[in-house]
Amino acid sequence: MKVQSRLVLVLALLSASSVLAVGFHQVFTAKQMENARARVKPVRPKSVTKVKTVAKKLDWHQPSMSQAYPKVQAHPNLQIEVSTVKQRVYLRENGKVLYTMLASTGRQGDETPKGQFQVQAERGLHFYNAESKEGANYWVSFKDHGIYLFHSVPVDASGKYVTTEAEQLGKVANSHGCVRLTIADAKWLYENIRQNTPVTVS
The missing domain is CATH 2.40.440.10 (L,D-transpeptidase catalytic domain-like)
Incomplete structure (x- = not known):
């Protein structure tokens, strides 16, 4: 009976240790993530500058194309x-x-x-x-x-x-x-x- 009681006690201690270890790991991981977030600065979207497209005005004095005329x-x-x-x-x-x-x-x-x-x-x-x-x-x-x-x-x-x-x-x-x-x-x-x-x- 004493041996059995000791075995139960050991198992209980081991189980409690595992729970504590898992709990500690989760708390530690959560703390790490919180610290990481604190270090990362939020990225603000850059303002987009709108470019106005201006149609090229016809110059009827000049050639129609910028390339040379064919020979x-x-x-x-x-x-x-x-x-x-x-x-x-x-x-x-x-x-x-x-x-x-x-x-x-x-x-x-x-x-x-x-x-x-x-x-x-x-x-x-x-x-x-x-x-x-x-x-x-x-x-x-x-x-x-x-x-x-x-x-x-x-x-x-x-x-x-x-x-x-x-x-x-x-x-x-x-x-x-x-x-x-x-x-x-x-x-x-x-x-x-x-x-x-x-x-x-x-």
């Missing part, structure tokens, strides 16, 4: 594609777009004719149409020998560019049937595009 001599299969939907002129070769120009094609009632054409022999530095009271610089004919042209944004009777019309470039079909371009684009076309270059208007 015509290096592109024997160069073609011109005019999109009346997108108000763009694309210089293409074998399906690849080499350069994109902002344009303004014929308005309703004066639509630019659609179809397949070619750059014709007629071209010039300036013209003025007294009937429409508009002219332009750097023109190149692509249909009816001087009737349908690529040319700069329009000028008035004194030769000054019409700003309100020029600012519609790339946005609105607003010409009398010709294809308006920036001054730089029209000048490049006048100086570089080869006669008989295919032109597609769609």
Whole structure:
């Protein structure tokens, strides 16, 4: 009986020791976590600065793109594609777009004719149409020998560019049937595009 009582007492002491050890461990761990939290400073979210996106204003004096114009001599299969939907002129070769120009094609009632054409022999530095009271610089004919042209944004009777019309470039079909371009684009076309270059208007 005495041995049995001692055994029970030992077991009881061992059990109590385990409980104390577990309890002490939990208290110690909780204290450690509390101390760790006290050392960590709360991170405040940084204020986000809103950046205003400003649309780049069209400069109808300059080339439509920042990249260089293609060298015509290096592109024997160069073609011109005019999109009346997108108000763009694309210089293409074998399906690849080499350069994109902002344009303004014929308005309703004066639509630019659609179809397949070619750059014709007629071209010039300036013209003025007294009937429409508009002219332009750097023109190149692509249909009816001087009737349908690529040319700069329009000028008035004194030769000054019409700003309100020029600012519609790339946005609105607003010409009398010709294809308006920036001054730089029209000048490049006048100086570089080869006669008989295919032109597609769609």
